Amino acid sequence: MGSASSSSCTASGAPNSSSTAARILIVGLLVSRSSAPIVRPRRALHCGRVSADVLIGVYPPAELSVLHARRTTPAWPLAEAGLTLTHLGRGAVWLALRALGLRGGSRLAMPAYHCGSEVEAAHLAGLEVEFYRVDDQLRVDEDDLARVAAVTDAVYLISCFGFPTVARPSGSRVIEDAAHGLFSLHAGTPVGAGAEAAVFCPRKSLGTPDGGAVVVPAGRQIDVSEGRAPVRPMARSVASLVAARAAIARRRQLRARAARAIARMSRGDAAAREGTLTETVIGEWNLEVGDMEAAARAPSRLTAAVLGRVDGAAIRARRRRNYLRLRDELAELTLEPFRDLAEGTCPLYFPLLAGDRSRAIAALLARGVRPLEIWPVPHPILDRRRFPEPERARLSLLALPVHQALEDWHMDIVLAAVKDVLAKPSA
Numbered sequence: 279m280g281s282a283s284s285s286s287c288t289a290s291g292a293p294n295s296s297s298t299a300a301r302i303l304i305v306g307l308l309v310s311r312s313s314a315p316i317v318r319p320r321r322a323l324h325c326g327r328v329s330a331d332v333l334i335g336v337y338p339p340a341e342l343s344v345l346h347a348r349r350t351t352p353a354w355p356l357a358e359a360g361l362t363l364t365h366l367g368r369g370a371v372w373l374a375l376r377a378l379g380l381r382g383g384s385r386l387a388m389p390a391y392h393c394g395s396e397v398e399a400a401h402l403a404g405l406e407v408e409f410y411r412v413d414d415q416l417r418v419d420e421d422d423l424a425r426v427a428a429v430t431d432a433v434y435l436i437s438c439f440g441f442p443t444v445a446r447p448s449g450s451r452v453i454e455d456a457a458h459g460l461f462s463l464h465a466g467t468p469v470g471a472g473a474e475a476a477v478f479c480p481r482k483s484l485g486t487p488d489g490g491a492v493v494v495p496a497g498r499q500i501d502v503s504e505g506r507a508p509v510r511p512m513a514r515s516v517a518s519l520v521a522a523r524a525a526i527a528r529r530r531q532l533r534a535r536a537a538r539a540i541a542r543m544s545r546g547d548a549a550a551r552e553g554t555l556t557e558t559v560i561g562e563w564n565l566e567v568g569d570m571e572a573a574a575r576a577p578s579r580l581t582a583a584v585l586g587r588v589d590g591a592a593i594r595a596r597r598r599r600n601y602l603r604l605r606d607e608l609a610e611l612t613l614e615p616f617r618d619l620a621e622g623t624c625p626l627y628f629p630l631l632a633g634d635r636s637r638a639i640a641a642l643l644a645r646g647v648r649p650l651e652i653w654p655v656p657h658p659i660l661d662r663r664r665f666p667e668p669e670r671a672r673l674s675l676l677a678l679p680v681h682q683a684l685e686d687w688h689m690d691i692v693l694a695a696v697k698d699v700l701a702k703p704s705a
């Protein structure tokens with residue numbers, strides 16, 4: 279499955295050649311076990327550009343030590359009877375639509391602010407998508423949602439960046455997309471629990487080479503796709519994740535080598551430096567049904583093994599600590615709903631508003647922080663003139679890292695880089 283599969287491998291800046299990948303894998307394995315004292319990063323010149331001797335990405339790197347952990351009962355939803363693991367998140371969306379019996383001609387309510395790949399799944403399934411309004415702070419208009427829910431067969435809700443979404447409209451069947459919300463709680467209940475189907479994307483929050491998941495109530499049948507994720511792209515993805523681990527290691531020399539290797543090989547980072555990130559990374563529309571079936575296959579064995587061993591409560595606690603660190607200093611630079619971190623929320627990243635986002639991303643990258651553009655382009659079936667309010671967010675929001683592999687000294691670097699970039703608009 280061409281683009282969908284390769285995206286999972288380049289999401290964290292995957293190297294493009296297998297031999298380089300193997301070298302990085304070895305360096306990364308050595309580094310990920312190192313416990314040398316912390317050495318603060320120093321800027322170094324590389325390829326004529328300023329680059330730091332660290333690279334802190336938004337998604338977590340590989341944490342292979344988890345494989346030595348004893349299997350415990352994992353946090354919800356990873357031990358649910360109704361759980362099906364998939365290769366990618368969109369594959370989980372695909373299975374969720376199928377589980378609800380939604381097929382060609384069915385009508386589905388979806389939010390006007392979205393990632394795009396969930397809409398692509400619905401579109402490819404032949405559904406008629408009716409969008410509901412989301413305001414300029416990314417809040418769902420509940421009246422508009424109720425209006426659209428009344429004329430559709432099911433409702434699709436999205437938990438943005440791990441924050442809980444609105445209450446489910448009564449009388450509607452609901453798919454809850456918690457691709458950003460693994461281990462998030464809302465009033466003590468896991469986000470996604472109780473929906474007719476809930477979708478997750480563990481690869482975004484756990485440093486696995488792939489992985490989506492769909493949960494349906496126990497007893498409901500899910501029609502899974504045959505087969506497993508392809509081996510080669512998964513090997514490249516693992517190498518990339520191990521390199522990413524090396525690039526945040528405590529030992530400066532190895533960290534710097536990994537950061538330089540990634541800087542040389544990542545197409546996404548090259549595009550970020552050139553200011554062409556949106557065009558380079560976005561645009562996984564025009565997929566085919568076969569791509570969705572492939573995305574709905576079982577994940578790699580490594581992903582399945584990791585998912586049985588992660589500590590959801592510890593991950594949530596660390597992410598919250600890192601988020602609050604940024605929030606305390608940058609609150610006015612995020613949208614209103616993301617200024618408070620309610621008890622139990624497990625954030626995927628910190629959404630920051632940047633006036634000139636491309637410049638900010640390039641400048642942060644030069645300082646060792648690799649942000650992401652957040653959902654810059656909606657799915658082409660959305661009439662953007664009818665739903666103009668989220669446009670500012672599409673243009674300005676970038677994601678800052680808060681993941682569980684980051685310690686306080688990493689967050690010092692992130693915060694210092696952001697302050698430096700904001701203080702020097704032309705840097």
Ligand SMILES: Cc1ncc(COP(=O)(O)O)c(C=O)c1O
Pocket residue numbers: 366367368369371393395396436455457458479481489490573
């Ligand atoms: C809200 C949401 N749902 C679903 C997906 C699909 O996940 P994947 O890219 O693993 O297919 C994404 C991906 O970014 C997403 O942000």
